[in-house]
Amino acid sequence: xxxxxxxxxxxxxxxxxxxxxxxxxxxxxxxxxxxxxxxxxxxxxxxxxxxxxxxxxxxxxxxxxxxxxxxxxxxxxxxxxxxxxxxxxxxxxxxxxxxxxxxxxxxxxxxxxxxxxxxxxxxxxxxxxxxxxxxxxxxxxxxxxxxxxxxxxxxxxxxxxxxxxxxxxxxxxxxxxxxxxxxxxxxxxxxxxxxxxxxxxxxxxxxxxxxxxxxxxxxxxxxxxxxxxxxxxxxxxxxxxxxxxxxxxxxxxxxxxxxxxxxxxxxxxxxxxxxxxxxxxxxxxxxxxxxxxxxxxxxxxxxxxxxxxxxxxxxxxxxxxxxxxxxxxxxxxx
Amino acid sequence: xxxxxxxxxxxxxxxxxxxxxxxxxxxxxxxxxxxxxxxxxxxxxxxxxxxxxxxxxxxxxxxxxxxxxxxxxxxxxxxxxxxxxxxxxxxxxxxxxxxxxxxxxxxxxxxxxxxxxxxxxxxxxxxxxxxxxxxxxxxxxxxxxxxxxxxxxxxxxxxxxxxxxxxxxxxxxxxxxxxxxxxxxxxxxxxxxxxxxxxxxxxxxxxxxxxxxxxxxxxxxxxxxxxxxxxxxxxxxxxxxxxxxxxxxxxxxxxxxxxxxxxxxxxxxxxxxxxxxxxxxxxxxxxxxxxx
Numbered sequence: 227x228x229x230x231x232x233x234x235x236x237x238x239x240x241x242x243x244x245x246x247x248x249x250x251x252x253x254x255x256x257x258x259x260x261x262x263x264x265x266x267x268x269x270x271x272x273x274x275x276x277x278x279x280x281x282x283x284x285x286x287x288x289x290x291x292x293x294x295x296x297x298x299x300x301x302x303x304x305x306x307x308x309x310x311x312x313x314x315x316x317x318x319x320x321x322x323x324x325x326x327x328x329x330x331x332x333x334x335x336x337x338x339x340x341x342x343x344x345x346x347x348x349x350x351x352x353x354x355x356x357x358x359x360x361x362x363x364x365x366x367x368x369x370x371x372x373x374x375x376x377x378x379x380x381x382x383x384x385x386x387x388x389x390x391x392x393x394x395x396x397x398x399x400x401x402x403x404x405x406x407x408x409x410x411x412x413x414x415x416x417x418x419x420x421x422x423x424x425x426x427x428x429x430x431x432x433x434x435x436x437x438x439x440x441x442x443x444x445x446x447x448x449x450x451x452x453x454x455x456x457x458x459x460x461x462x463x464x465x466x467x468x469x470x471x472x473x474x475x476x477x478x479x480x481x482x483x484x485x486x487x488x489x490x491x492x493x494x495x496x497x498x499x500x501x502x503x504x505x506x507x508x509x510x511x512x513x514x515x516x517x518x519x520x521x522x523x524x525x526x527x528x529x530x531x532x533x534x535x536x537x538x539x540x541x542x543x544x545x546x547x548x549x550x551x552x553x554x555x556x557x558x559x560x
Numbered sequence: 561x562x563x564x565x566x567x568x569x570x571x572x573x574x575x576x577x578x579x580x581x582x583x584x585x586x587x588x589x590x591x592x593x594x595x596x597x598x599x600x601x602x603x604x605x606x607x608x609x610x611x612x613x614x615x616x617x618x619x620x621x622x623x624x625x626x627x628x629x630x631x632x633x634x635x636x637x638x639x640x641x642x643x644x645x646x647x648x649x650x651x652x653x654x655x656x657x658x659x660x661x662x663x664x665x666x667x668x669x670x671x672x673x674x675x676x677x678x679x680x681x682x683x684x685x686x687x688x689x690x691x692x693x694x695x696x697x698x699x700x701x702x703x704x705x706x707x708x709x710x711x712x713x714x715x716x717x718x719x720x721x722x723x724x725x726x727x728x729x730x731x732x733x734x735x736x737x738x739x740x741x742x743x744x745x746x747x748x749x750x751x752x753x754x755x756x757x758x759x760x761x762x763x764x765x766x767x768x769x770x771x772x773x774x775x776x777x778x779x780x781x782x783x784x785x786x787x788x789x790x791x792x793x794x795x796x797x798x799x800x801x802x803x804x805x806x807x808x809x810x811x812x813x814x815x816x817x818x819x820x821x822x823x824x825x826x827x828x829x830x831x832x833x834x835x836x837x838x839x840x841x842x843x844x845x846x847x848x849x850x851x852x
Contacts, residue, residue: 252755256674259755263667263726264682270723271689274697274704281699338587351838352591358834358841359827360784362802366809366823367597370604370617370816380614388618432594437845444846493693496786500806517695522791531699538696545691553684 275538282531289525300532308414310533313513315415316423320512321491323427324434328487329480331431332438337468339439340446350443354436361433365500368429372398372501398425402506420509426501433497434490438483445479446472485548489541513537605629605821612817632808632821639811639818642825644797645804649783651714652800656721657778660729663722664774665767668733669759673745683734690727694787705792717792717800721782729774732847736770737763769840776837777844780830801826 282301285294304310339350356364371381374397379387386394401421408417449472457467495514498504504511513533521530604617608625635641671683701720702711710716740763748758789800799807805826809819834841 248752248754249749252749253674253676255755256670257676259666260670260682263663263686263730266723267686267689267726270697270701271692272685274700275692277700278696335590338583338590341583343583343587349587349591351835352594354838354842355831355834356594357845358780358830360786360802360805360830362784362786362805362809363823363827364597366805366819367601369809370820371597371600375614378615380617384615385618432597436594440842440845489691489693493695495695496802496806499786500809503810514693514695517698521699527699534693534695534698537693541691541693545688549684549687553680556680 278531278534278538281528282535284528286528286531287526291527300528301536304529304532304536306414309508309511310513310516311413311415312420312508313511313516315417316420316508316510317492317512319419320423320427320430320494320510321488323424324430324491325484325487327427327431328435328438329483331435332483333442333476335435335439336442336446340443350439353439356433357436359433361494361496362500364429364433365497368425368432369399369501372425372428374398374400396421398422399502399510400506402509404509422502422506422509426498426510429501430491430494430497434487438487441479441483442476445476449475481548485544488544492537492541601820601824601827604817605632605824607817609815609817612815617816628815628817628821629825631815631818632825639808640796640804642801642804642808642822645799645801646825648714648793648798649800649802652717652721652789653779653782656718656725656782657775659718659722660725660778661771661774663726664729664733665763665771666759667726667730668735668737668770669763671730671734672737673740673742673758673763674755683730686727686730688727689724690731694724698787698791702791711792712794712798714793714798717788720788720792721778721785724788725778725782729778732774732777732844733767733770735847736767736773740766772837772840773844773847776833776840777847780833780841780844783830 281293283295283297285292285296287300335353339346339353343349373381374383374395375381378384379395382398383395386392399422403421404416405419405421406417410417454467454471457471458464462470493514494512495518498510498512498515502510504515513536517530517533517537520526520533600617603620604612605628606624606626607621608623608627611621611625631637631639631641633641633643633646635643667686671679705711705716705720710719744762745758748762753761784802785800786802786806789803790806793799793803796807805822808822
């Protein structure tokens with residue numbers, strides 16, 4: 227009898243021991259399965275970034291490779307260029323408008339869709355569908371809408387005219403003016419808003435505001451109805467509920483949306499390429515387009531690498547704290 | 561009886577009714593604005609050459625014609641047709657999506673169920689790859705792809721899409737598998753199942769929705785992608801659809817109706833996916849933005 231019990235105990239122990247060994251082996255297998263992806267990212271993301279950073283400090287400014295270290299000359303040259311200064315101005319203006327309009331409009335759409343309407347899912351699908359379409363398609367469609375027409379109005383101008391809204395007509399993507407056209411000593415560009423960039427913002431908002439709406443909707447669905455109901459019972463109006471309960475609870479969503487939208491805005495390339503090609507007169511050109519031209523038309527690889535590094539650093543200032551914060555928040559949850 | 565008491569509820573009923581109507585008016589107006597560009601694409605693409613004139617661009621076609629689609633697809637008269645590019649895009653999208661799914665699923669499994677010291681940090685480092693502007697890796701990408709003989713090939717484009725898809729696919733699968741209870745995995749281990757058997761017998765059968773979300777996400781983003789396609793395929797015959805459309809739209813020889821038909825051809829596959837599997841598309845969208 228007792229021998230049988232002992233045997234059972236031994237075999238359990240044995241099994242536990244071999245099980246632990248098996249788990250240790252499995253741990254190794256798990257790591258090995260992850261390894262190819264880790265290596266790929268190490269090379270294609272971190273290695274490549276380091277390479278770009280190095281090239282941006284080199285003398286590789288013609289089609290002949292020359293990796294002589296020359297320090298920050300390429301950067302200094304860029305910032306002294308009128309064209310790059312225009313790029314930066316355009317990028318700031320584009321990002322600011324795109325971000326603010328997308329967030330506000332997206333929130334507005336989410337509140338509309340969330341107000342218990344009939345056909346809610348149809349409206350939601352319509353507001354979101356541009357997200358499924360390529361920026362190139364968006365660019366082709368909106369370029370046509372925003373072509374002002376030389377002799378006779380076309381596109382939106384034509385539509386406005388036939389609706390009796392002729393005062394809305396504008397030069398759109400053909401507008402070369404900058405408003406309010408301020409001159410600043412030390413800068414080679416006029417500030418502030420190149421008007422041709424507004425149509426591009428409209429197209430980008432058309433494409434991306436549905437995404438903001440979806441994020442806000444997910445946030446709104448996460449707010450317990452009881453909290454709002456309690457506030458209403460206490461005599462809050464709908465506007466007060468929105469201001470004091472809904473909006474504060476949506477703050478984390480806004481943060482995520484800002485991160486995603488800003489990084490999309492900084493690397494916007496295809497939309498501008500199709501809608502305006504950077505014109506008229508570089509009024510809508512962004513660093514991403516200039517980088518492409520430097521590398522593939524002017525063969526100034528070092529200059530292109532410098533532009534790319536500036537873009538990357540700008541994105542990193544935003545993304546790195548966000549990723550670190552997210553990681554912290556997660557380990558606290560556990 | 562005080563008449564104001566009786567009229568008050570009906571007043572508020574009326575104003576609420578009015579607010580409701582206003583709400584629908586605003587929503588329908590916005591829906592029209594959202595559809596407007598697509599409406600214009602469709603009516604223009606359905607016109608034949610004789611009907612395309614700028615001052616009648618908002619008019620419905622007098623008769624429906626598929627001429628512009630035929631031209632956009634097969635080419636002719638100075639226009640390069642999109643058929644070849646469409647096939648290129650399919651050749652790139654299908655394997656890139658399949659491999660992305662498999663990689664993402666395996667990575668997600670390891671990072672959610674086989675955590676080790678430092679795995680969370682590695683995951684964060686992986687995620688950073690999702691946010692970089694691809695301009696910052698273009699210069700070495702071209703040189704490395706040339707040195708391994710993949711520059712200017714569809715294989716090179718496939719490889720690029722797979723590598724830069726790793727962060728997002730891993731993220732989606734990791735979050736998806738995080739909802740599978742760890743006890744299930746442990747129970748499998750007690751039964752003597754190893755790493756692969758747990759994956760195969762416990763995780764995979766639960767993974768179908770995850771695979772759909774990731775597949776749709778990768779399909780849509782690779783199909784719509786432009787920058788890599790533009791840079792890696794220098795041979796016009798190897799262009800993906802987005803690059804072909806961009807070239808068509810920049811061409812002086814191509815009529816508006818043909819350009820619009822081309823845009824619709826490019827948009828159609830992803831729009832179909834959106835219409836039929838929109839729910840999963842939305843999940844991918846949110847997974848990519850909410851916390852990792």
